[in-house]
Amino acid sequence: PSYAALIPAAGSGTRLGKGPKAAVTVGGRSLLAWATEALAPHVAEVVVALPGGLSLPADVPAGVRTITGGATRQDSVRLLLEATHAEYVLIHDAARPFLSAEIVQAMQAAVLRSEAATVALPVADSLVLGDVNTEQARAFWVQGVARENLWAIQTPQGFRRELLQYAHAYAAAEGFAATDDAGLVARLGHTVELVEGDARLFKVTRAGDLALAEAFAGPSES
Ligand code: CTP
Numbered sequence: 001p002s003y004a005a006l007i008p009a010a011g012s013g014t015r016l017g018k019g020p021k022a023a024v025t026v027g028g029r030s031l032l033a034w035a036t037e038a039l040a041p042h043v044a045e046v047v048v049a050l051p052g053g054l055s056l057p058a059d060v061p062a063g064v065r066t067i068t069g070g071a072t073r074q075d076s077v078r079l080l081l082e083a084t085h086a087e088y089v090l091i092h093d094a095a096r097p098f099l100s101a102e103i104v105q106a107m108q109a110a111v112l113r114s115e116a117a118t119v120a121l122p123v124a125d126s127l128v129l130g131d132v133n134t135e136q137a138r139a140f141w142v143q144g145v146a147r148e149n150l151w152a153i154q155t156p157q158g159f160r161r162e163l164l165q166y167a168h169a170y171a172a173a174e175g176f177a178a179t180d181d182a183g184l185v186a187r188l189g190h191t192v193e194l195v196e197g198d199a200r201l202f203k204v205t206r207a208g209d210l211a212l213a214e215a216f217a218g219p220s221e222s
């Protein structure tokens with residue numbers, strides 16, 4: 001079977017405040033270099049969606065193709081899907097640098113079995129439903145939420161390409177938006193296999209995540 005890795009990297013990195021995250025460095029390498037190097041050995045092609053006007057960071061391996069992304073992550077993935085003919089696709093956020101070969105291979109096996117799969121982490125913290133009191137601008141505990149059977153969704157997510165393309169077209173027709181691709185496939189009533197992920201797959205979203213990523217990456221060589 002043929003696999004393509006599709007990497008949405010067209011966001012603006014508003015919460016981190018350092019420009020588009022593709023070019024933000026961790027351990028002396030761009031986030032996009034971390035993500036593409038983890039995937040390239042396992043797939044026939046890697047395609048990256050970048051913000052308009054941004055070119056690939058110089059440390060990204062040769063052979064990676066680029067397209068211009070869209071206004072939302074969902075738009076960027078839809079455009080990435082039009083850029084490949086591979087039978088299976090692995091979608092992975094550029095903002096998650098620490099992706100192991102074991103996880104990539106586990107996802108490739110899962111997508112062959114189930115046509116749709118995502119890496120997910122069983123939730124470890126206590127969860128509550130909170131309500132923001134608008135007068136006080138403070139949040140208060142409304143009720144606890146049972147943690148068993150709850151999973152936090154990560155990437156990579158893997159799909160038979162035509163299934164995910166159908167899910168994107170269906171979502172567009174319905175005006176349905178989801179924060180991830182597995183959510184669009186689940187919306188069709190299709191099952192999505194959960195592959196147990198790894199805390200190291202966290203997304204670099206805010207300043208604290210970048211500090212954590214630097215610690216994981218270890219001292220930079222340059
Ligand atoms: N992404 C994308 N196209 C968009 C928006 C997001 O390809 N229009 C990508 C981001 O580049 C990132 C992934 O989707 O790799 C997850 O998004 P997020 O962590 O929210 O990154 P940003 O949108 O860049 O950050 P922010 O929301 O803080 O602006």
Ligand code: MG
Pocket residue numbers: 011
């Ligand atoms: Mg975003």
